Amino acid sequence: MSGGGSGGPASSRDSAVRAGRRLGLTFKDWSTRELVIAAALSVAVGVIFWGWGLLWSSVLQTIPFPFHYAFVGIWMVGGLLVPYIVRRPGAALMGETVAAFVSMALGNQWGVLTMASGIIQGMGAEVVFAAFRWKRFTGVALYGAAALAGGFSILLDTFVYSYYAMYSWGSIGIAAILCIVGSLILGGAVSQLLGGALARTGVLSGLAISKGKVKKI
Amino acid sequence: MTPPAPAPSYLYRRNPSIKLLAVVLVALTLTFIFDPATPAVLFCLTLLVGRLLAGLSLWSQVKPLWVFVLAGVAILLANIFFNKENAVSPALVYIGSLKITAPALWAAGTLWLRLMAFALLSLVFVKSTEPQHLVLSLVHQLRLNYRVAYSTLAGYRMLPLFQSDYQTIRAAHRVRGVKEGNGWLRLWSRTRRYAIPLLAGAVRKAGRIAVAMDARAFGALPSRTYRERMVVQPADWVFLALVLLVVAAITAALWLAGVARFAVG
Numbered sequence: 148m149s150g151g152g153s154g155g156p157a158s159s160r161d162s163a164v165r166a167g168r169r170l171g172l173t174f175k176d177w178s179t180r181e182l183v184i185a186a187a188l189s190v191a192v193g194v195i196f197w198g199w200g201l202l203w204s205s206v207l208q209t210i211p212f213p214f215h216y217a218f219v220g221i222w223m224v225g226g227l228l229v230p231y232i233v234r235r236p237g238a239a240l241m242g243e244t245v246a247a248f249v250s251m252a253l254g255n256q257w258g259v260l261t262m263a264s265g266i267i268q269g270m271g272a273e274v275v276f277a278a279f280r281w282k283r284f285t286g287v288a289l290y291g292a293a294a295l296a297g298g299f300s301i302l303l304d305t306f307v308y309s310y311y312a313m314y315s316w317g318s319i320g321i322a323a324i325l326c327i328v329g330s331l332i333l334g335g336a337v338s339q340l341l342g343g344a345l346a347r348t349g350v351l352s353g354l355a356i357s358k359g360k361v362k363k364i
Numbered sequence: 365m366t367p368p369a370p371a372p373s374y375l376y377r378r379n380p381s382i383k384l385l386a387v388v389l390v391a392l393t394l395t396f397i398f399d400p401a402t403p404a405v406l407f408c409l410t411l412l413v414g415r416l417l418a419g420l421s422l423w424s425q426v427k428p429l430w431v432f433v434l435a436g437v438a439i440l441l442a443n444i445f446f447n448k449e450n451a452v453s454p455a456l457v458y459i460g461s462l463k464i465t466a467p468a469l470w471a472a473g474t475l476w477l478r479l480m481a482f483a484l485l486s487l488v489f490v491k492s493t494e495p496q497h498l499v500l501s502l503v504h505q506l507r508l509n510y511r512v513a514y515s516t517l518a519g520y521r522m523l524p525l526f527q528s529d530y531q532t533i534r535a536a537h538r539v540r541g542v543k544e545g546n547g548w549l550r551l552w553s554r555t556r557r558y559a560i561p562l563l564a565g566a567v568r569k570a571g572r573i574a575v576a577m578d579a580r581a582f583g584a585l586p587s588r589t590y591r592e593r594m595v596v597q598p599a600d601w602v603f604l605a606l607v608l609l610v611v612a613a614i615t616a617a618l619w620l621a622g623v624a625r626f627a628v629g
Contacts, residue, residue, distance in 0.1 A: 173509065174509050179577050179582055179583060180570075180574035180578075182511055182512065182574070183518050183571070183574040183577065185515070185519075186515045186516045186517075186518060186520070187519040187569065187570035188563065188566065189516075190520055190523060191526065204435065208438040209438060211438070211441055211446065212442040212446050237512075241512060245516055245519070245520075251490070252490055252495065257479070257482065257483070258482045258484075258487065259388065259391055259485060259486040261486075263391075306395065309395070309471070309475065313446075313447050313448065313449075313471045314447065341559065341560075341563070344560050345567070350564045350567040350568055351567065
């Protein structure tokens with residue numbers, strides 16, 4: 148079948164691919180099992196995102212501007228739980244983006260903006276894991292990723308929702324602090340608890356999170 | 365006998381990546397515009413496009429947007445209380461001691477209609493795109509790694525399984541006489557008791573799917589063939605150009621009429 152190209156000259160595309168490779172985001176060291184489990188977990192997290200969106204659109208919406216940012220943190224879980232379990236380069240970006248897509252496809256209030264948020268939050272988390280050379284996915288790395296995901300999130304919102312044109316920088320600052328603290332608790336801590344509970348069931352055997360944790364009988 | 369499927373609509377036949385690009389560009393334009401009229405016009409236009417080019421009835425487009433009424437109220441209240449222009453602007457009207465200013469109403473209307481337009485754009489996109497086609501197009505046009513793409517598609521297919529798994533777990537709990545608390549407590553206890561079994565079930569199924577994929581040498585070779593290939597046809601570029609042209613024309617016309625304002629500058 149004939150048809151046009153895919154946009155942009157081949158050389159710029161190749162250089163983008165090479166840049167991705169340099170960053171280590173080729174998914175080469177992922178096994179198929181890790182990929183599909185990461186995808187399934189991301190889709191499940193997407194359902195959680197969607198449910199939280201319903202709660203937001205009904206109950207949490209009544210909380211006025213800077214203060215509702217305390218409850219945004221749950222939406223960081225995709226970029227934290229998936230890398231916490233699979234522990235591979237790209238897991239944060241993939242987890243958050245896929246989860247965001249699912250919550251958008253199930254229908255929420257923000258539509259295509261969900262994808263923008265998902266990509267930005269996933270990038271925030273991924274950058275921190277990358278800074279640790281993808282060798283550490285617990286403790287400082289996990290909570291650092293949560294904080295940066297939250298920080299990126301409020302930055303995007305300030306721009307997309309024109310907060311800078313409506314509110315004082317003081318109240319945007321309050322929103323930022325609440326968003327980051329909320330991400331640490333509702334994103335980081337919840338991911339750690341969920342990941343730990345899931346590992347204890349034994350289904351994650353063979354994945355990085357369970358290395359050295361399996362009890363022999 | 366089932367009736368023959370209706371012919372795919374014009375929007376359905378467009379390349380998903382190009383369609384996505386069009387939605388993103390329109391949404392991006394809207395984030396730079398700070399007046400209620402432009403998003404309102406684009407909202408109506410999207411309704412029309414959804415009706416004529418995607419075959420979606422007006423009701424099916426408007427119905428999922430009801431939650432926005434509440435969002436609108438929340439945005440309005442936030443602006444009445446916290447808009448930074450309130451202190452320096454004259455009051456339009458006082459409700460009790462509450463000062464309502466023009467900038468607060470302007471900002472609330474803008475943001476609300478912007479959200480409505482975003483939501484409708486996404487709705488029309490999602491309803492006129494097969495998820496499978498979108499993923500294939502991301503591989504073929506945007507060079508997404510195909511192992512990631514197919515794994516994601518496998519994960520996405522598990523979505524309906526979550527529903528049936530939930531029913532099974534619920535029935536199992538009921539048979540064993542597990543009590544559910546009340547109100548918020550119930551929500552919490554439910555989440556706690558269902559989340560782990562649901563996730564564990566998903567992980568188990570994903571593992572089995574992965575074994576099946578590996579058995580078929582998925583990802584063993586650097587390149588692969590596709591049963592279906594997403595291509596960008598000249599008609600897709602025409603579509604993208606038309607979308608950009610119409611949006612630019614509307615924005616320019618409203619700006620010349622003195623209605624449109626820009627958020628930056």
